[in-house]
Amino acid sequence: MIDLDDLDRRILRALSEDATQSSGALGRKLGLSQPATWRRIRRLEEAGAIRGKRVELDLARLGFGVTVFLGVKLATKGRLSLEDFERAVSAIPEVQTVEHILGAYDYRLRVTARDIPDFERVLRRRIMTLPGIGNVDANVLLSEERLPGPLG
Template identity: 40%
Template sequence: MQIDDIDRRLLRLYQSDPTLSAAELAEAARLPRATAWRRIERMEAAGVITGLEAVIDWRRLGFAVEVALRITLDKTERNAFDTFLAAARGVPEVTEIQTFLGRVDVRLNVLARDMGHYQEIYRARILTLPHIADIEQLMLISDVKTDEALPL
């Protein structure tokens, strides 16, 4: 789908505050309400806008530890990737799963209440995942920049 400068303006506004009503979005974009809403609906239908989601501060809910696990899989097993990914999806504390080409195959993001809780998760749930050849643990110290917005 091709987007023009008006679409980009709408997307920038929508990214900054997805709770804007159609009238507020149109006013901020300096467009007629029907035009703004029609363009938003077109971008939703084309899959450019895939939905809205709540951003929850996990720290305020008692989670103090975030660890990124870089995992290399033993790929000598036929369905190692699929089996590993299916099992990793079942770990509630895993909030993100990414796959890569290169030395690292998978990155898991894990949240825990404290280090004791993380140790429980790591021993009971992570180390029991199938086909792991190597794991590197990276504990989050601080968020320097977290921005989901695209530079439109």
């Protein structure tokens, strides 16, 4: 675990809201010089506190109006079946996240599709044919609110 001071937390909070801002712009908001801000960001990256920077896409505007969370229970378990499943499910472009979880299901998948018929096609032709697939439970996303997280 990395030791964070208040300024580090403020930098992380600001970057989590908008990772595209320059170190100069961020420094001006926080009352730091550009070089001091850049050094802190670099230190946070090197320590692993910042793993990357992403662009947030508006899936609905891109034609993907349905998001479904799938709970997947594998029929067989073992190191080989887990790896086979993870490798195969990661190759499906509609699957946005693959989470190995503890509980009623082995995996939680976030799947995006254009509409319900498109989701059904992905489910039948791609997901249900995966190695080791057992039971699948679907929950359709109605709305989503982003929360600031532990630093907020």
